[in-house]
Amino acid sequence: MLAEPPRNGEYLVAAYVVATLILVGYWVRLWQKARTVFSGQAPRGT
Amino acid sequence: MPDAIRFALAIAAKDIRAELRSKTALLSALVFAALVLVVFNFARDPTVLAASDLAPSVLWVTFALAAIVALNRAFNIERENAALDGLLLAPVSREALFLGKLLANLAFVGTVELVTLPLFTLFFNVTLGRALPGILGVTALATIGFVAVGTIFSAMAVRTRFAELMLPVLLLPFMVPPLIGAVQVTSRLLAARPLSEMWGWLRLLALYDIVFVTLCVLTFSAVVDE
Amino acid sequence: MGPTRRTMRRGLALSLLGLLGLAGVYVLALGFTPIEARQGLAQKIFYLHVPAAWNALLAFSLVGLASILYLWLHDPRLDRFAAASANAGVAFSAVMLTTGPIWAKPIWGTWWTWDARLTLTLFLFFLFVGYLALRAAVHDPSERARFSAVVGILGMLLVPFIHLSVYLFRTLHPQPIVLKPSAPSLPPEMLRTLLISFTVFTVLYLGFVMTRYGLMLAEELQEEARDAG
Numbered sequence: 244m245l246a247e248p249p250r251n252g253e254y255l256v257a258a259y260v261v262a263t264l265i266l267v268g269y270w271v272r273l274w275q276k277a278r279t280v281f282s283g284q285a286p287r288g289t
Numbered sequence: 290m291p292d293a294i295r296f297a298l299a300i301a302a303k304d305i306r307a308e309l310r311s312k313t314a315l316l317s318a319l320v321f322a323a324l325v326l327v328v329f330n331f332a333r334d335p336t337v338l339a340a341s342d343l344a345p346s347v348l349w350v351t352f353a354l355a356a357i358v359a360l361n362r363a364f365n366i367e368r369e370n371a372a373l374d375g376l377l378l379a380p381v382s383r384e385a386l387f388l389g390k391l392l393a394n395l396a397f398v399g400t401v402e403l404v405t406l407p408l409f410t411l412f413f414n415v416t417l418g419r420a421l422p423g424i425l426g427v428t429a430l431a432t433i434g435f436v437a438v439g440t441i442f443s444a445m446a447v448r449t450r451f452a453e454l455m456l457p458v459l460l461l462p463f464m465v466p467p468l469i470g471a472v473q474v475t476s477r478l479l480a481a482r483p484l485s486e487m488w489g490w491l492r493l494l495a496l497y498d499i500v501f502v503t504l505c506v507l508t509f510s511a512v513v514d515e
Numbered sequence: 516m517g518p519t520r521r522t523m524r525r526g527l528a529l530s531l532l533g534l535l536g537l538a539g540v541y542v543l544a545l546g547f548t549p550i551e552a553r554q555g556l557a558q559k560i561f562y563l564h565v566p567a568a569w570n571a572l573l574a575f576s577l578v579g580l581a582s583i584l585y586l587w588l589h590d591p592r593l594d595r596f597a598a599a600s601a602n603a604g605v606a607f608s609a610v611m612l613t614t615g616p617i618w619a620k621p622i623w624g625t626w627w628t629w630d631a632r633l634t635l636t637l638f639l640f641f642l643f644v645g646y647l648a649l650r651a652a653v654h655d656p657s658e659r660a661r662f663s664a665v666v667g668i669l670g671m672l673l674v675p676f677i678h679l680s681v682y683l684f685r686t687l688h689p690q691p692i693v694l695k696p697s698a699p700s701l702p703p704e705m706l707r708t709l710l711i712s713f714t715v716f717t718v719l720y721l722g723f724v725m726t727r728y729g730l731m732l733a734e735e736l737q738e739e740a741r742d743a744g
Contacts, residue, residue, distance in 0.1 A: 258563065269606040280519075449653055462638055
């Protein structure tokens with residue numbers, strides 16, 4: 244069967260973008276909290 | 290009768306007596322249950338969905354929500370009277386204390402369920418008939434499970450600021466397996482299906498009860514002791 | 516404070532490494548892995564979704580394990596680790612819960628299905644959130660640790676029951692036959708990409724947990740300094 248694979252690239256993009264946002268966003272939040280610790284203030288609500 | 294059981298019964302009796310005097314937990318849960326049933330009736334389009342299809346789910350959602358109301362009120366009364374602190378000073382096993390609380394909560398929630406059931410048959414035009422003993426049985430089986438977890442969680446929640454919110458947030462995921470099982474068995478009972486179709490679910494319910502009652506008994510002291 | 520800062524720095528570095536690895540996985544999955552014939556491009560979501568699922572489950576199991584050990588040994592490090600793991604677990608559950616439906620829609624035609632994996636992740640997410648909400652609502656550290664441990668243990672034991680419920684539900688209510696997205700016989704390039712992704716996600720988990728752990732320790736130390744001063 245030589246049928247074309249379905250055209251669903253937009254879902255691929257959406258998923259990869261969302262996953263990236265979550266994981267990178269999480270890292271950024273960790274980094275921001277670490278910065279407040281290094282500057283001597285307590286991070287709130289870890 | 291071993292001391293632990295006697296003590297548990299004494300605790301349960303004290304709580305039940307206290308509740309019978311004030312009746313706040315019972316009444317609020319009962320009114321709530323009745324209201325939920327009414328809302329469910331008006332939220333459904335009778336031409337599309339027959340009452341009998343929806344009935345088991347409606348019954349169990351009502352039971353679940355009313356149980357949470359009852360559990361919340363029961364522990365709030367406890368907290369207002371600071372009675373638990375006094376109990377903890379006594380040389381009692383924490384396991385017995387938990388069992389006593391569990392029995393009292395089962396009595397509360399069980400009463401709410403027993404009163405809600407006839408209301409339910411009335412509002413939804415369901416005849417229980419020969420299914421009644423089965424329904425009572427599965428109700429007991431499922432209720433034991435989620436009230437056990439509810440008892441230990443309400444002991445924790447009552448020490449937090451947003452107790453009324455904390456209890457459902459913690460408890461609802463744990464109510465799902467007993468609820469699924471109860472709804473499945475109830476719907477088969479109402480449809481007069483053979484026991485073989487319910488056996489898997491009944492075993493799930495029983496296993497859940499055994500595992501979680503045991504766990505809660507074992508971990509209760511971690512909640513109430515320093 | 517020194518060792519705490521070191522832990523945080525290492526954690527941040529490790530997770531940054533993980534993110535770089537993630538970029539590598541993207542390149543690998545998109546550029547160097549064949550397209551699955553029946554599912555098309557959207558199948559590549561698989562390389563993110565499955566490792567994220569594994570991480571969420573791992574994070575959760577470790578919370579449960581640490582909880583049991585805490586109730587036995589009363590070591591506050593175990594409690595801190597459990598909290599850090601739960602925190603990281605939320606992130607991975609979020610990835611799972613978002614990529615799952617985005618993958619399901621083109622493949623199965625519906626955004627949500629109550630299949631075992633999606634349902635379990637939803638529950639893990641709720642359990643994580645409940646666990647963290649409880650921690651936020653209890654101020655006394657010893658009480659917080661004990662309560663969290665109880666929830667962690669109960670939650671860990673809930674998971675098999677959810678699984679069993681879904682299984683029973685599906686065997687009694689046969690669902691229409693759908694494509695099995697994670698076919699057991701994967702071509703070697705797909706398997707390779709998947710395994711590399713697993714490694715990257717594990718690195719991410721470790722980095723996140725380490726950083727969180729350091730942050731929690733730092734907060735505790737600063738609280739103590741404030742109370743004493």
